[in-house]
Structures are given as structure tokens and as C-alpha cells.
Amino acid sequence: MPPRKPASVNIKDVARHAGVSLGSASRVVNNVANVGEETRAKVLAAIEALGYRPNHAAQSLRSRSTRTIGCLVTDVANPLYAQLFRALEERFLAEGYLLLLANGLNDPDREIALLNLFRLRGMDGVVIAPGNERHAGVLKAVAALEMPAVVLDRDLASRHDKVQFDHAAGMKAAVAYLAGLGHRRIALVQSQSSNRPMRRRAEGLRAACRSHGLAFDDRWLVxxxxxxxxxxxxxxxxxxxxxxxxxxxxxxxxxxxxxxNAVSAAGLSMPRDLSLMSIGDPDFAVHHAPPLTALRVDLHAVADRTAERLLARLGGETAEAVSLRVPSELIERGSCGPAP
Structure with missing residues (x-):
């Protein structure tokens, strides 16, 4: 007998075909953990045999859960955010949640619109790293979020949990390493922003140079x-x-x-004439000639901590907001050497 048409099959049919209770079938469909492997196998076999497709819209109305997480970053063209989104996506998919990406592009009006859209679409939770952490309109939109949220690497004035990168400690480690190689003139090249990452790096570099007795010229902050x-x-x-x-x-x-490109055009060779350290560890860094020394944050650790906090809130945790800090790791490769 051919399988019934998917449109005519419901969860009761699946339970009956599998020989399990309606509750057990529902738990398997919704990817709930407390189901025995034998029961799960029976239900999955019934789903396959009957061609059952769950009506997620109806499920959302009944459970008030969409199983979706909104993720707002500044621009996924930034390799850091691309790698981080991939790690977050894997972590949330493992818990049965779909992660939806939105790019704010450092435009406050766009960020406000996206935050409001997250709220109106009824996301279960959100992960946010807006490019305008002090903009009144953005702060108002964040405050209006009714679902749990985790703020990523922003000094955002909000009631939400935060997962922060320890930029100051990273700069301290980088300067200590370079000073140990005899470098006295260390420059920082980054984008210009009042947001936490750029601000904390600049502050951390100046403080680290002072602690090592190194002068810091403002021209060396590009x-x-x-x-x-x-x-x-x-x-x-x-x-x-x-x-x-x-x-x-x-x-x-x-x-x-x-x-x-500028280093190459200047006729300088690394590490003989110049040492260079990447803040972040893009995929090409290890394959560059020479391989690039990097100050790397474990993005899987960031994803784990972010998911842990958001899932705890989705599970009903009501404790005061916490701020977690993820350290940087200095990866020594071939682009740094003794000062010329």
C-alpha cells in the first residue's frame, strides 16, 4: 500500500503507526531530549513511512515558541563575524533552534528596524552585537526586547547577559611578546569606532606600552x-x-x-624588517608566507557561553544578568621576530 499523502497525516497518525503515545511522538518531533532511543527510532521510522511533515506554524501558536534565534551583527563580511556566526549556528542547531542572521552595517536606523523586527516576529531569543552601542534609539530598541537576549562584546547599557572578549589582556600579552623581542615602536591598525573592541584595544595597547616603559606616539594608532x-x-x-x-x-x-599589501610594496620582509600580528585569526593566516602570528579568541568558547546563557534564560532562569569574559590566545607563527 502506498504511503498516505503528507497533507492528510498528523501527529496522531505517527503515534499510532509507531505504537507509542501521542506525547512520546510529540517529544520526538520537537527534538526534546527525554525520549528513549528505541522510541525515537520508532517515531522517526513512522515519520519516514507516512511522509509526515510537522506544521511548525501551528506548533508555534500552541507553544508560543518559534524555535528561532535572531542574530544581529555589524557585517558578516568581517571574517570574525562570519566565523562566529558559523560557531553559533552549529551550537543552536544542536539544541533544535534556527539562527537567523541580520547585518546592521553600522547604520543605527537599520539596527533599530532589525531589533524591532526581531521583536515583532516573536523570536524566542536574540544574540546582538550592534555597531552603535551608545545610540539612544538603538538602546531604546534593545530595552524594548521582550525575549531573552545576550549581548556580544559590547558595553551596552542593558539588563541582558553579556559575553565579552578580554581585549585589554590580549593587548597586554601582545605587547609583552613583542617587547620581549626587542620592539620599542608598536603600532595598532584597526577600524575607527567608539565600540568596545576598538576602544578597549587602544586603551589596552597604551597601558601595556606604559607598563613596559615604551613610548606610544599617536601616529602609531591608525x-x-x-x-x-x-x-x-x-x-x-x-x-x-x-x-x-x-x-x-x-x-x-x-x-x-x-x-x-602595503608592507610588500614598501619592500619590507617579515619578520626580518618588520613584525606583524593579526588581531583575530582569519583562515588565510596560517597559509600566508610567512604564517601570521595571531591574537585569537576561541569562537567556539564564545558560542558555547552565549548559547548557555540564552538557553538558561529560555529555560526560565531569572537571576541577575551576568557578564562572562573570554580570553585571547597568542598563536606564535613566523611573522614576528627580533626588532631590526
Missing amino acids: QLPSSTSSAYDAVAALLAAPDRPTALLVQGTSILVETL
């Missing part, structure tokens, strides 16, 4: 309009100065690619 801006001209000018830096700390976006 800040580009955005993470996708060309850094070529600014870095070329930096390297042409008679007292040029002997080491560069560079944001690992397209800014890093442009910086490497």
Missing part, C-alpha cells in the same frame, strides 16, 4: 573609517616615516590584507 576600509595608504605612510614602527598589530579583516 584607525580606518570601517572594518572594510582600505588601509593601504595609511599604512604606507606609516611605514615611510623615518621612525617607523617595527611591529604592527592589525585587525584581521580586509584591513589586514591591505596592510600586508
